[in-house]
């Protein structure tokens with residue numbers, strides 16, 4: 212059973228492993244302790260054989276997350292050394308998401324700002340409600356922004372949109388986010404959870420090894436250099452898998468395949 216009294220908790224529903232930001236009275240702002248917990252919890256979900264898709268959401272219906280907890284900045288993020296330290300914890304959380312082997316989805320139901328948006332950008336896909344709003348207010352707060360994080364936004368929306376987002380620091384809506392390619396799909400708020408659930412169900416029924424190999428190959432094109440031999444190995448492992456036998460048999464037998472990820 213998830214401990215929903217915690218500011219960050221894991222909840223497994225069917226084949227989906229949820230990571231839930233749970234500070235609704237603070238728009239799900241993320242404290243240093245939460246940043247530090249993210250890699251451990253994601254690793255737990257990535258290892259759990261019941262979980263086929265990892266998804267992030269904010270509790271309370273108003274925010275995915277309004278970013279890092281600004282109230283802690285005086286104590287924890289002031290000065291270059293402290294800033295570097297703080298960013299290392301953020302970066303470990305971003306890397307843990309980016310390195311997850313399973314597909315990752317951000318379900319965005321409201322404010323998705325700063326570090327909250329950076330987390331969403333480190334997911335494979337972003338599904339948002341029509342009333343979601345986005346911003347990276349770094350330039351409005353004087354916060355530094357690591358080049359790797361900039362690179363990632365540029366990979367997703369392109370340099371012109373990335374500059375617009377960073378230079379203005381202003382909030383923009385889901386329609387604009389969709390036009391930029393920042394989100395994959397937009398739904399009416401009351402539909403978001405059902406639509407996201409159905410989408411994840413579809414992914415969960417597909418062959419995990421194929422998805423893992425494709426995810427690694429796409430990330431290698433879009434983000435940073437990966438070892439090509441490793442990518443080749445991931446793709447070849449699909450041919451050796453029991454799932455590939457199951458997939459072609461199920462097709463010929465005109466039934467739905469049951470994949471096991473091996």
Ligand code: COA
Nearest residue numbers: 236237238240277278279280281282322324325326348354
């Ligand atoms: N860090 C710390 N506290 C935050 C927060 C953050 N990133 N975002 C919201 N909160 C807190 C508010 O201070 C407020 O606390 P209080 O009730 O103790 O006063 C509470 O959450 C509710 O937010 P509030 O600002 O009253 O709601 P709103 O609907 O008027 O505005 C936002 C919502 C998200 C637009 C606004 O809170 C905001 O701009 N937050 C900061 C976003 C930001 O700059 N993030 C980048 C961090 S690097």
